[in-house]
Each structure stands twice: as C-alpha cells, then as structure tokens.
Amino acid sequence: MSVTSRYREAWEGFWREAPEEQGAVFWDAEPVLTVGIHLALFEPHLADPGLAMVDLGCGNGTQTRFLADRFPHVVGADLSAAALDHARHADPAGQATYRVLDAVEKGETETLHAELGDANVYMRGVLHQVEPDDRQPMVDGIATLVGDRGRAFLVELSEAAKPVLMGLAQSPAGPPPKLAPIFRHGIAPGEVADDAVPEYLRAAGLTVLASGELPLTTTEFTPDGTRIELPSKWLVVGRTV
Numbered sequence: 001m002s003v004t005s006r007y008r009e010a011w012e013g014f015w016r017e018a019p020e021e022q023g024a025v026f027w028d029a030e031p032v033l034t035v036g037i038h039l040a041l042f043e044p045h046l047a048d049p050g051l052a053m054v055d056l057g058c059g060n061g062t063q064t065r066f067l068a069d070r071f072p073h074v075v076g077a078d079l080s081a082a083a084l085d086h087a088r089h090a091d092p093a094g095q096a097t098y099r100v101l102d103a104v105e106k107g108e109t110e111t112l113h114a115e116l117g118d119a120n121v122y123m124r125g126v127l128h129q130v131e132p133d134d135r136q137p138m139v140d141g142i143a144t145l146v147g148d149r150g151r152a153f154l155v156e157l158s159e160a161a162k163p164v165l166m167g168l169a170q171s172p173a174g175p176p177p178k179l180a181p182i183f184r185h186g187i188a189p190g191e192v193a194d195d196a197v198p199e200y201l202r203a204a205g206l207t208v209l210a211s212g213e214l215p216l217t218t219t220e221f222t223p224d225g226t227r228i229e230l231p232s233k234w235l236v237v238g239r240t241v
Contacts, residue, residue: 006186007079007131007187008079008080008102010185010186010187011079011080011082011083011185011187012080012081012082013185014080014082014181014182014185014187015059015060015080015082015083015085015086016082017181017185018060018086018181020086020089020090022060022062022090023219024178024219025059025060025178025219026176026178026179026181026182026218026219026220027059027124027125027216027218027219028059028060028062028219029217029218029219030062031062031063031065031066033217034063034124034217035063035066035067035122035124036066037214038122038124038153038155038214038234039067039070041153041210041212041234041236042120042122042151042153042236045151045209045210045236045238046120046151047149047150047151047238048118048120048149048150049071049120050072051116051117051118051119051120051149051150052071052073052074052075052116052117052119052120053067053071053073053074053075053119053120053121053122054074054075054077054112054116054119054120054121054122054145055067055074055075055076055077055096055122055123056077056101056103056121056122056123056126056142056145057077057078057079057103057123057124057125057126057129058076058077058078058083058084058087058098059078059080059083059086059087060083060086060087060090061076061084061086061087061088061090061091061096061098062090063122063124064076064087064091064096064098065090065091065095065096067096067122068091068095068096069095071120073097073116074095074096074097075096075097075098075099075112075116075119076096076097076098076099077098077099077100077101077103077112078098078100078101079100079101079102079103080100081100084098084099084100099112103138103141103142104130104134104137104138104141105137105141106137106140106141106144108141109140109141109142109144109145110144112145113144113145113147116145117147118145118146118147118148118149118150119145119146119147119150120146120150120151120152120153121142121145121146121150121151121152121153122152122153123142123152123153123154123155124154124155124216125155125156125157125216125232126138126156127139127154127156127192127197127200128156128157128191128192129187135192135196135200136200136203136204139200139201139203139204139206140203140204142154142204142206142237143204143205143206143239146206146237146238146239147239148239150238151209151236151237151238152206152236152237152238153234153235153236154197154234154235154237155214155216155232155233155234156192156197156232156233156234157192157216157230157231157232158194158213158231158232158233159191159192159193159194160231161216161230161231161232162191164228164230164231165179165230168228169183176220176221176222176228177220178218178219178220179220194233197233197235198235201235201237205239206237206238206239207237207238207239207240208235208236208237209236209237209238209240210235210236211233211234211235211236212233212234213231213232213233213234214232214233214234215229215230215231215232216229216230216231216232217229218230
C-alpha cells in the first residue's frame with residue numbers, strides 16, 4: 001500500500017508554491033517554540049541517543065536542522081520532493097541528509113531501517129494529515145524504523161483543534177493567509193480521534209512511555225496579534241522487552 005497520487009500531488013503543489021523563507025508556512029514555527037520544547041520531553045526516554053534521528057514529515061527542514069545540531073546523524077524524510085528541495089536549499093552545509101519517503105509503504109521504511117539500523121523518530125503534526133486508511137500503515141512504518149532500541153516522539157492535533165481550525169477557515173474575512181494554501185491544495189487537516197492514536201500504536205507493537213498535552217505552535221496570528229496555537233497531544237513510544 002502507498003499513498004494515493006492525489007495526496008502526493010497535493011503536497012507537491014503546496015510545497016512548490018510555498019515561499020522559501022522560514023516561517024512563511026502555517027506550521028513552520030521557530031524550533032525554540034516547537035522541537036526545542038519537545039526534546040526536553042523526549043530525551044529522557046531515549047534508550048540510545050547515538051542512534052540516527054529521523055524527522056518524519058520534515059517539510060522544509062526547519063526542525064530537522066535544529067535536530068542536526070544536537071544529534072550525530074539526522075535524516076529528514078518527507079513524501080514531497082518539493083519540500084525536500086526547500087530543506088536542502090536551507091541547509092547548504094548539509095547538516096542533515098534528506099530523502100523522499102512514503103512512510104505508508106512497508107518496503108520503503110524497511111529499506112531505510114536496513115540502512116540506518118534502529119532509529120529515533122520525531123514526527124510533528126503528520127498523522128492527522130494522512131488519509132484515514134493510511135494511518136495504521138504509517139504507524140506500522142514508524143514501528144519498523146524504531147526497531148527494538150529506538151524511540152519515537154509524536155505530536156498530533158487533538159480533537160479540540162478541529163473547531164479552532166474550522167472557526168479560522170470560516171471567518172468572515174476568510175482563512176488567515178498562511179492557512180488558506182492548505183485548504184486550497186486539498187490538504188485540510190483531518191480528524192483523528194484522541195483515543196485512536198494509542199490504538200494505532202498498540203496494533204503496531206509500540207508502548208506509550210510518556211504522554212501529555214501541549215499547544216501546537218503556528219506562525220500565524222489573529223487580527224489582535226495573538227499567536228495561533230492548536231490543542232495537541234504528545235507521546236513518547238517504543239518497544240518494551
């Protein structure tokens with residue numbers, strides 16, 4: 001199974017159109033507000049910090065480069081080649097490596113695992129964007145990447161985020177400028193039930209080691225200057241012997 005061509009083309013179109021500068025995309029917030037906070041929650045649970053770190057759904061690589069400053073081998077992986085063009089352009093020194101990856105395709109995650117060995121995985125706000133039938137295969141792919149020794153840190157919008165997003169989209173003035181392209185390209189956030197994510201993980205053989213709630217920080221602001229934050233849940237997962 002692999003993602004549909006429509007889904008892939010939606011992301012290619014989005015990233016081909018996206019500006020180069022950091023912060024121009026709705027979710028491309030500064031690392032100090034995103035992965036920097038997440039690492040403080042993730043690192044205590046790493047069984048082996050020396051494993052490769054995979055930033056799954058890395059987009060233009062803003063968070064990937066932050067990770068590459070802190071871990072010896074970081075791979076930014078994304079479905080969209082256009083996204084990775086942005087990532088490589090912003091990383092001329094090659095701090096990280098980048099590769100196109102369909103994480104829903106079993107063979108592709110198995111190939112990456114064969115190259116890297118067990119890996120730690122960081123994934124922020126990706127599962128809710130995936131077609132419903134592809135969510136379990138994607139989590140299975142994460143399980144393949146972490147193997148026996150790796151850990152994964154997942155951040156996903158909670159159910160409470162949907163009314164916030166819908167309210168923004170249906171504003172009389174139209175959706176905020178950075179949110180509009182997401183809807184225009186047909187990749188509007190889907191709805192993942194809060195209790196569904198632990199079930200996907202359990203089915204993939206992964207155990208929740210820690211969890212909590214944090215706002216998912218965006219780069220967009222309301223008319224009164226308040227930064228838009230979306231309710232989200234985070235989990236640290238891995239295999240337990």
